[in-house]
Amino acid sequence: MINSLLSSLDTLLLVVFSICALVGAALMLVLKQPMRVAMALISTMVFLGGIYGLLGVHFIAAFQVLIYVGAVMVFMVYVIMLLDPRDAFTRRYSSLLVPGAIGFALLLGALVIGIWNSLPAATRATGATGFGLAQFAAAFLNEYWLHFELTSVLLVAAVVAALAVIGVSRKPHG
Amino acid sequence: MDKVQMLLGLSMALFALGLTGVIIRRNLLVMLMCMELMLNGVNLSLVTFAHQLGAAAGAVLVFLVFVVATAEIAIAIPIVLLMVRRKRTLDADAYADLKG
Numbered sequence: 001m002i003n004s005l006l007s008s009l010d011t012l013l014l015v016v017f018s019i020c021a022l023v024g025a026a027l028m029l030v031l032k033q034p035m036r037v038a039m040a041l042i043s044t045m046v047f048l049g050g051i052y053g054l055l056g057v058h059f060i061a062a063f064q065v066l067i068y069v070g071a072v073m074v075f076m077v078y079v080i081m082l083l084d085p086r087d088a089f090t091r092r093y094s095s096l097l098v099p100g101a102i103g104f105a106l107l108l109g110a111l112v113i114g115i116w117n118s119l120p121a122a123t124r125a126t127g128a129t130g131f132g133l134a135q136f137a138a139a140f141l142n143e144y145w146l147h148f149e150l151t152s153v154l155l156v157a158a159v160v161a162a163l164a165v166i167g168v169s170r171k172p173h174g
Numbered sequence: 175m176d177k178v179q180m181l182l183g184l185s186m187a188l189f190a191l192g193l194t195g196v197i198i199r200r201n202l203l204v205m206l207m208c209m210e211l212m213l214n215g216v217n218l219s220l221v222t223f224a225h226q227l228g229a230a231a232g233a234v235l236v237f238l239v240f241v242v243a244t245a246e247i248a249i250a251i252p253i254v255l256l257m258v259r260r261k262r263t264l265d266a267d268a269y270a271d272l273k274g
Contacts, residue, residue: 014177018184025191025211034203034264041207044188048214051181055225060236064217067240072210072247079251080203083258093198094267100198104190111186115179131230139230140237147234151241158245165252 014054021047032092034080042073059133181222188215202254202264206247213243 024044031037045068052061094100140148188211195208217236224232254264261268 011177015180018180022184022187025188028204028208028211029191029195029198034201034207037201037204037207041211044211045214048218051218052221055181055221057221057225057233060221060233063237063240067244068210068214072244075247075251076203076207076210079255083203083255083264091200094200097198100194103197104194107193108187108190111190112183115182115186131224131228131233136230136233140234144231144234147238151238154245155241158248162248162252165249165256 010054014051017047017050017054020044021051035077038073038077038080042069045069045073057131059136178222178226182219185215185218185222188212188218191215200266202257202266205266206250206254210243210247213239 021044024040024047027040028037028044031040045064049061049064049069052058052064192208192210192212192215195211196205199205199208217239220232220236220239224230224236257269258264
């Protein structure tokens, strides 16, 4: 009884979080102020973190909130405040609005049709559900250590590139 | 409707919404945020497949996407700042002369 109730509660929460994430993503296309768009994106990311938690991958949920919301979006919010874009242009959409909307409908239709056609084969292959942090860490540092090192190289390159971009801009000013 | 199907549909809707946002919005920062939305959609599909198959490889790839997103934003924001410093606007149409 309690188990079935909990599982139905899980499903209900999953549906609610999905709808909220979708609404946040749709608001991103509609809202005018960049700060409100950032808030909509943050809410979408937090709801996605909730979905990850409901799926049982809690460490990814934690890193979703820590890295995306805590680092990337805070950086973005700082830049929005720094640039103060309130005095900018008045039009919200580019001239590609109609082709973009048509392309959105076509892309979404193609993707959904792809899901419905391909997934019955995929759902049959359901194996073990979920995995813990220990399994992830073992796979991460045993099998994928080279990728881990490559990402550290990528991060160092990104830091150097950011410094170079800023440094180039400072040269003309002395 | 299956749980996996719903989550995959959500991830594809997020990706399509992000791509549409990159195309139709004019604000450079909003376009960057829509790119982040596309990465989030891909992450959701990776997590869903990793959960369904019980394999850790998808979660590893999610972490690599996190790193790539962070590096992307760390590079893109200074570039946007430089562009705004030159033309004093966030309008992407003002930079049409960059197309060469």
